[in-house]
Amino acid sequence: MGPPGDVIMIGSDMLVDAFSRVHTNLRISVTDRCNIRCFYCMPDENVRFKSRRELLSFEEIERFVRVVAPLGIRKIRLTGGEPLVRADLHVLVHRLARIPGIADIALTTNGLLLDEQAKLLKDAGLHRLNVSLDAMSESVFQRISRRPGLERVLNGILVAKEVGFTKIRLNAVAIKGITEDEIIPLASFARSHDFELRFIEFMPLDAENQWTTEAVLRGDEIRAQLEAEFGPLVPAERIDLSQPAVDFRFSDGLGRIGFINPVSQPFCGDCNRLRITAEGKIRNCLFSTVEWDARGLMRNNGTDSELADLVRSCVAAKKPGHGIDSTDFIKPERAMYQIGG
Ligand code: SAM
Numbered sequence: 001m002g003p004p005g006d007v008i009m010i011g012s013d014m015l016v017d018a019f020s021r022v023h024t025n026l027r028i029s030v031t032d033r034c035n036i037r038c039f040y041c042m043p044d045e046n047v048r049f050k051s052r053r054e055l056l057s058f059e060e061i062e063r064f065v066r067v068v069a070p071l072g073i074r075k076i077r078l079t080g081g082e083p084l085v086r087a088d089l090h091v092l093v094h095r096l097a098r099i100p101g102i103a104d105i106a107l108t109t110n111g112l113l114l115d116e117q118a119k120l121l122k123d124a125g126l127h128r129l130n131v132s133l134d135a136m137s138e139s140v141f142q143r144i145s146r147r148p149g150l151e152r153v154l155n156g157i158l159v160a161k162e163v164g165f166t167k168i169r170l171n172a173v174a175i176k177g178i179t180e181d182e183i184i185p186l187a188s189f190a191r192s193h194d195f196e197l198r199f200i201e202f203m204p205l206d207a208e209n210q211w212t213t214e215a216v217l218r219g220d221e222i223r224a225q226l227e228a229e230f231g232p233l234v235p236a237e238r239i240d241l242s243q244p245a246v247d248f249r250f251s252d253g254l255g256r257i258g259f260i261n262p263v264s265q266p267f268c269g270d271c272n273r274l275r276i277t278a279e280g281k282i283r284n285c286l287f288s289t290v291e292w293d294a295r296g297l298m299r300n301n302g303t304d305s306e307l308a309d310l311v312r313s314c315v316a317a318k319k320p321g322h323g324i325d326s327t328d329f330i331k332p333e334r335a336m337y338q339i340g341g
Contacts (some may be wrong), residue, residue, distance in 0.1 A: 014072035015311065017284075017318040021272055022301045025242065026076045028061060029278040029340025030089065034113055036145035038134075040173055041206045042337040045147050048129075054278045057134065058092045060298050062099070064276060069101035071275070077130075079105045079340040081278065086115040090124040097125030098186040106130065108171070108341065110147050114156030119163045130169045131157050136185035143178060144258065161193065171260075174217035183225050191255035198245050198258035204324060205286065207335035218247075219259035226257065228254045242272040268321035275340055282311060284318040286339060287332055 015023035035046045056064070065076065076096060081091055096105055106128035107121065114131070121129075133153060135141040141150040160168055172186055174178070183199075190197035199222050221229040227233055233248035236256060244267050245258030261267075268285075275283040280295025292314040299308055325328045332339070 008010065010071070013070060015068075015274070015315045017315050019269075019318070019320050021270070021318070022071050023272050023274050023315055024070065025092050025273045026065070026068060026073045026075070027077045027273060027275045027340055028065075029080050029081055029195075029196065030061070030078055030083045030086040030092065030275065031055060032338050034082040034110070034337055035085055036082070036110055036147040036149065037208060039208065040144070040175065040202055040206045040336070041308065041341070042335055048164070050279050051229075054279045055277065056276075056295055058088075058095060060280065060295065061092060061276075062095045062302075063256055063298065063308065064280075064294055065099055065102065066308055068302050068311055069099050070310060071311065074101060075106070076102060077106040077108060079108040081109060081337050082110055082112070082341070084109050084117055090120040090126075091116065093124040093126050093272075101154050104128065108132065110145075111153035111156040111253075115159045118156065118160040118165065122160075122163050122165060128164045128167060128169070129160055130171050131160070132173070133157070133186065134175075134179055135170045135182040137182065140178065140182055141175050144175070153243075157195070157315075166195065168193075169198060171198050171200055173202055174199045174219075174222055178218040178219060180225070180291055181224055184229050185227055187230065187255070190257075191250065194255065195258045195290050196247075196258065196271075198260055200260040203264045203286070203336075204329075204331050205264055205334075205336040205339070205341075207337075213263070216263050218264045219261040220264070223248075223259065241254045242270045262322070263324055265327070266321055274311070277334075277338065277340055282314045283339065284314050285322055286336075287322040287324065287329075288319075289332055290317065290329055 005047055016226045025230060033049050086151060093105060098101060104127050107126055108130045111131040132142050170190055185198055198218060202216050231251045233250055235245040236249050244260045247258040249256055276294060281291035282294050283291055283336060292310050294310060297310055
């Protein structure tokens with residue numbers, strides 16, 4: 001398998017849905033636990049996490065990936081909750097990196113534990129790293145995450161760069177009334193270290209019903225602020241059409257910036273993603289209200305071929321779009337930390 005953007009040869013076994021979308025991308029949540037409490041993702045207090053027994057074991061995750069790789073899954077992203085709070089995550093990375101067909105393993109993290117784990121992960125075979133960073137000021141960081149830790153996150157990012165991760169990507173959720181003043185400092189930090197920065201619109205996946213359309217700081221508003229400071233943004237070549245971000249370069253050539261605008265510019269038509277939650281429920285969309293139980297099947301002596309059929313059923317039922325903008329939109333019962341972002 002070549003770089004993203006290669007033409008995909010569609011075989012009869014591949015995971016193609018009713019709208020001809022070929023699924024090559026799997027997001028695996030390894031835990032619902034987290035060491036911060038971002039208000040757009042989870043509750044602050046009294047969170048009822050899954051017990052250890054309820055989570056898929058590394059063996060079960062590996063089995064699932066071994067079943068979906070022959071169906072065309074090429075790229076994996078580990079997420080959560082916070083994936084780095086799952087003990088020995090590097091061991092899972094090492095196991096997944098050896099599976100034939102898996103060409104790319106990435107991780108999305110809040111960065112708090114990166115300083116101690118970056119080298120282990122790199123050595124285990126992790127290819128790429130996305131770090132969530134919404135603010136460059138401790139006060140805004142804490143307003144969002146309701147816990148301290150910005151310095152440690154920034155240090156973790158620099159340690160990851162030192163141990164050899166290239167193309168580190170920073171993801172910033174943009175929230176109206178909260179993060180406007182963080183946009184330029186985030187862009188300056190990213191530009192000075194050659195990190196790619198992506199702004200993500202706030203989606204209705206919080207646990208405390210704080211989301212409103214008014215709270216969405218839209219990509220075009222952020223772009224206007226960046227252009228006022230740094231000059232015109234130049235559209236960048238789109239290498240991978242299934243990528244949710246629309247990317248730009250700064251006109252001075254320093255750095256790259258992207259906008260993920262699921263609310264104002266949905267990209268469902270190119271979606272190639274499947275998800276499996278920490279307790280083994282397969283989902284075909286972040287906003288799905290239906291799930292397919294892989295753990296139940298695996299723990300009840302289901303065969304690999306039954307597991308493959310379950311994944312196919314999930315793909316076959318995928319809707320054309322998430323429907324956030326439609327009047328009959330139903331917010332999923334799960335918040336983001338219970339799905340895996
Ligand atoms: N804990 C890890 C992290 O912080 O990157 C991985 C899981 S987190 C759920 C994955 C990503 O989802 C983060 O970048 C986070 O900011 C984003 N996210 C969570 N809730 C969101 C929401 N309601 N709208 C937009 N992005 C959200």
